Amino acid sequence: MKKIIFFALLFLCWGAWAENTLEIDTMSFTYQAKRKDLDAGFFDFPGQNRLTVDATTPWQLYLRTDNPVFSATGNHYKPVGDLLWRLKNQGLYNPLTHSPQLVAEGEIGKTQVMVEYRMLLSWQNLPDTYTVTLLYTLTSQGAQ
Amino acid sequence: MKRHFQPFVFFLVFLFTSTAYGMLQCSFEDRTLELSPGERGQLEIEVSNPDSQPLAVRAYIGDWLRTEAGEQQFHPPGTVANSAAGQLRLAESLIILGPGEEGKFKLSATVPPQQEGSRTAMVFVEAERPPQNESGSAEMQIKFQISLRYGIKIYLVARGTQQPRSRFLELSLEPQQAGKLPVTLAVENTGNLHLKYRGQLEVRDFTGKVLEVVELPPFSILPGAKLKLESQIEPPPVGEYLLLAIVDYGSKTMAAEAQFMVKGGGDS
Numbered sequence: 001m002k003k004i005i006f007f008a009l010l011f012l013c014w015g016a017w018a019e020n021t022l023e024i025d026t027m028s029f030t031y032q033a034k035r036k037d038l039d040a041g042f043f044d045f046p047g048q049n050r051l052t053v054d055a056t057t058p059w060q061l062y063l064r065t066d067n068p069v070f071s072a073t074g075n076h077y078k079p080v081g082d083l084l085w086r087l088k089n090q091g092l093y094n095p096l097t098h099s100p101q102l103v104a105e106g107e108i109g110k111t112q113v114m115v116e117y118r119m120l121l122s123w124q125n126l127p128d129t130y131t132v133t134l135l136y137t138l139t140s141q142g143a144q
Numbered sequence: 145m146k147r148h149f150q151p152f153v154f155f156l157v158f159l160f161t162s163t164a165y166g167m168l169q170c171s172f173e174d175r176t177l178e179l180s181p182g183e184r185g186q187l188e189i190e191v192s193n194p195d196s197q198p199l200a201v202r203a204y205i206g207d208w209l210r211t212e213a214g215e216q217q218f219h220p221p222g223t224v225a226n227s228a229a230g231q232l233r234l235a236e237s238l239i240i241l242g243p244g245e246e247g248k249f250k251l252s253a254t255v256p257p258q259q260e261g262s263r264t265a266m267v268f269v270e271a272e273r274p275p276q277n278e279s280g281s282a283e284m285q286i287k288f289q290i291s292l293r294y295g296i297k298i299y300l301v302a303r304g305t306q307q308p309r310s311r312f313l314e315l316s317l318e319p320q321q322a323g324k325l326p327v328t329l330a331v332e333n334t335g336n337l338h339l340k341y342r343g344q345l346e347v348r349d350f351t352g353k354v355l356e357v358v359e360l361p362p363f364s365i366l367p368g369a370k371l372k373l374e375s376q377i378e379p380p381p382v383g384e385y386l387l388l389a390i391v392d393y394g395s396k397t398m399a400a401e402a403q404f405m406v407k408g409g410g411d412s
Contacts, residue, residue, distance in 0.1 A: 021169045022292050049290070057173050060216060083288075102215050131287040139208075139216060139266070139295035140174050143340055143362035 022061075022138040025050040038121050048088050048116040051136065058107050058141040062100035063115075063134060070130035078130050082121075088114035096134070105141060167195045168271045170294040176262075178301040179255040187251040189267060189296055193241035200272035202238045203249045205229050208266040208295065212330075212372050214363070218266065218295065226367055228263035228300045231255065238272075253300055260305040261336025261367055267296045299338055308393060309335035312400040313370060315389050317377075324376040325404075327358075329389055331373070333365040340364045343391030347377055355380055360391070382406050 037043040053059055063085065070078040084093035087104065094101060104113045169192040179185045193199040207219040207227045221229035235250040251267065270293030314330035333339050341363050347356040356378055365371045377387070387402045 020171050020173075020294075021167070022294065023167060024290060024292060051292075055172075059172075062216065062218075064218075100216065100218055129287065131289070133289045133291055135291045135293065137218065137268070137293050137295050138172060140172060140297060141362075142174055142210070142216075142297055143364040 051113040060105040064100040068098040072128040074128040076126040076128040084118040172294040174297040176299040189249040229265040259302040315400040329373040339393040346388040
């Protein structure tokens with residue numbers, strides 16, 4: 001009986017430990033915009049981010065950037081709001097911001113969150129290397 | 145305007161190092177430490193690297209709060225009211241986890257003699273970000289780097305000073321929308337302790353008979369903060385009714401009521 005209780009506790013502890021993860025699918029996009037993209041003023045990334053949350057407590061997932069603008073090696077200006085995101089096929093795109101935006105929330109268990117991105121382009125964007133970091137934060141809902 | 149267009153145009157590159165990048169495991173449940181004023185305590189945050197590659201993991205302390213709409217905001221340490229960030233100290237901010245290895249971030253916490261009730265902060269844990277490759281050959285390039293982190297809420301409670309208090313600020317209904325009656329409920333935490341709430345809405349007729357019960361999702365409010373909740377009820381038949389909100393926090397219960405009338409055509 002003691003053995004059963006021990007292994008049951010071990011299993012429960014392992015479960016609680018192993019299920020708190022935030023994963024993102026390994027992916028690499030290379031997109032070369034064409035004249036038509038610049039004429040259109042945007043392009044959609046071919047594919048999306050798949051984030052997988054496996055949690056033992058109700059959670060919320062937030063997205064923000066570290067900086068309000070893209071960093072550019074040539075110091076050219078491009079606001080991070082030119083990068084838009086939304087849950088796959090759900091509603092309007094949201095401009096990326098420096099402050100956290102709620103992407104998704106969920107209960108205990110495994111949940112997949114699909115995020116797709118759109119980039120706004122302009123002929124006024126000067127040639128440069130523009131860089132931005134997207135920061136996803138997983139935290140508890142805090143009400144349990 | 146089109147003079148900037150070149151054959152190279154834009155390259156967009158998502159940078160990922162490996163699946164290990166997102167594979168940090170971390171227990172992100174809330175941590176509450178109750179100490180006597182002037183006392184010092186310790187907390188631990190467990191992390192694990194299930195991957196086959198070593199992983200550098202860093203931790204840092206920040207502040208957070210929740211808006212009236214219920215969304216969380218993250219702030220630099222020591223920049224919000226009731227912050228516990230200055231009372232927390234990480235023994236180390238960076239640990240290296242070998243393949244399959246587990247580790248712990250150790251936190252020391254103090255509750256100063258003048259603290260009353262609870263204060264809060266957040267410990268962020270993330271795998272070290274891969275270096276950005278700045279040597280793009282294209283003349284116009286946009287790069288994205290995605291980083292994942294966990295935010296662990298820490299509550300420091302001054303033992304013996306807790307004063308849980310709360311009140312309703314609003315309980316109201318709106319005219320029918322899409323076959324439902326929208327309900328707005330606003331609650332304020334007027335005490336000095338972070339509170340967790342559970343509750344429900346009840347629709348009663350004037351004989352006191354309960355016609356409908358709607359569970360409210362659990363919610364929490366920081367000391368001094370407010371929260372606005374949106375819910376909805378089924379429109380009852382034409383008549384006069386009482387909407388009751390009953391909310392528990394800790395060992396206390398509070399209630400609010402609003403009378404409403406359903407007219408012909410579903411207006412309230």
